[in-house]
Amino acid sequence: MADKKDYYDVLELQKNASADDVKKAYRKLARQYHPDVNKAADAETKFKEVKEAYDVLSDDQQRARYDQFGHQDPNAGFGGGGGGADFGGGFGDIFDMFFGGNGGGRRDPNAPQRGNDLQYTMTIEFKEAVFGKETDITIPRTETCDTCHGNGAKPGTKPETCTTCRGSGQQDVAQNTPFGRIVNRRPCTTCSGRGTIIKERCGTCSGSGQVKKQRKIHVKIPAGVDEGAQLRVTGEGEGGVRGGPSGDLYIVLRVKSHEFFEREGDDIFCEIPLTFTQAALGDEIEIPTLTEKIKLKVPAGTQTGTYFRLKGKGVPKLRGYGQGDQQVKVTIVTPTQLSEDQRELLRDFASKSGESTHEHSKSIFERMKRAILGD
CATH class of the missing domain: 2.60.260.20 (Urease metallochaperone UreE, N-terminal domain)
Structure with missing residues (x-):
């Protein structure tokens, strides 16, 4: 036991670290040393150390015994076990890191899914931005197929549950590794993750359940909008899947410049x-x-x-x-073309105002030049 590292040092923690600190440290280091990510020669060893330290410090009773006896606890057998690392609940954390799941939980592939949002750029006149306007725009978007009502099957038929994944849309693939048996969850190769098989496809949407359409939408632009303003039109985005709600439409405004204002x-x-x-x-x-x-x-x-x-x-x-x-x-x-009479009037005005005319200023500059050059 003398060569075992302190579990707190392994997780780079202080002894007063909270349970949340332990979990965060484990996730960070497990991601860093996971053999699927880190190809260094000692990555697997460090990953095992991190996992062992986490198993102890994340359990209140084991942590209390470890704080009291360290690795010498005769009743603990920390990190013991005989044949490879047991991921247990910790595998859920690893799965969450790399695959974005929540502990490997299954998602229903047939659940309703919200449609995507759309963005449309509209150019308006200067005064339209000031006073607002109402107009119609036409946008291309995906909508639920009216023929099959979104299920992708030919009218009179319906999708059948995939016999490979039994409708889950996922397959479990077992793999033996140096630190235990790992089960990876992947999309079903038979149904491509849908959970159902369509034997006779809808002729309108070719089995996708959705079709592209040109949709005319009435838009109200409020008075006072400016360049870059964004309007949200709820429910006018892409159509939902399997009865899910439609996404939203976001209209980004571009305002033309005005010749005077x-x-x-x-x-x-x-x-x-x-x-x-x-x-x-x-x-x-x-x-x-x-x-x-x-x-x-x-x-x-x-x-x-x-x-x-x-x-x-x-x-x-x-x-x-x-x-x-x-x-x-x-x-x-300032006028650029003056008659001689106008010039004379301005000279007279300048003289009576005590101003120097151009000719007078010119003579001053000539005298300065002579003084500087010694002429």
């Missing part, structure tokens, strides 16, 4: 050009909104880049009440 959350943004005269003297201008045109008073002396807020002229709030705002940015537009 931009959107940020529930607010709408737009840009309005102003002439120099409008900005300097002030004006009342017409602003387009999502629903109408309104008058906006621009105060004298407005600077380019100024924002004006039109309260409640934005997007309806998707979850809640009210609407966002419309933010109007003004940009001063």
Whole structure:
């Protein structure tokens, strides 16, 4: 017994580890050293050590005796046994790890099964996203066959129970290994895991119990949706199998851009050009909104880049009440083609305002150049 490792060390645990800690450690290490996964030369030995440690520490009475006597307990015989590892209840944990089962429990292959969910991408206009819309879409999906009502058999006949697996859909295959006899559960090769045999197949669905159809669905898009929004339409996905419920349809929205408006959350943004005269003297201008045109008073002396807020002229709030705002940015537009009379008026304006004209600024730069070059 002197060469036996401490069970807590084997499972990489402290002595005050909880039962849940023991189970987690066992699952981790059993997965790591299982011979079907780990091909190292010592994997089988380590796997046996882990299993032996788990058998003791997972049992309250054996663990208490081990904590008191260690491997010297004369009445325990830890890890004893004579001819190979006995997986017992522990095999359920291993089966769960590698095959996703629940301790190797059988599933009824003829139980109703929910249909798959579907995803459909829909592109809508900018204003449709703002105000919502109702429309019809057509999607391809799998539905229950109307001819055989989903059982796959020719009308007047019915599926028969598989004689190989007796309707379970699974076969047990025994295998002798160095650490005991293991029974692997696999889908029945005769019925392909269905549990039934169809001798005369339905001519409409070829025995699958399902057919592909084009389905028209009425969709209501709520006001205020935005790019990437996802709508769920319950029960409009793939049809269920053997009487199971249908899956759901998820509609992902793509929103086209607008030539004039931009959107940020529930607010709408737009840009309005102003002439120099409008900005300097002030004006009342017409602003387009999502629903109408309104008058906006621009105060004298407005600077380019100024924002004006039109309260409640934005997007309806998707979850809640009210609407966002419309933010109007003004940009001063500089004229590019001026007559000589207009130029003279601007020079006169600049002179009376104490501003430097282009010609005056040019002469200043010339003087600076001469000063720098020493001319």
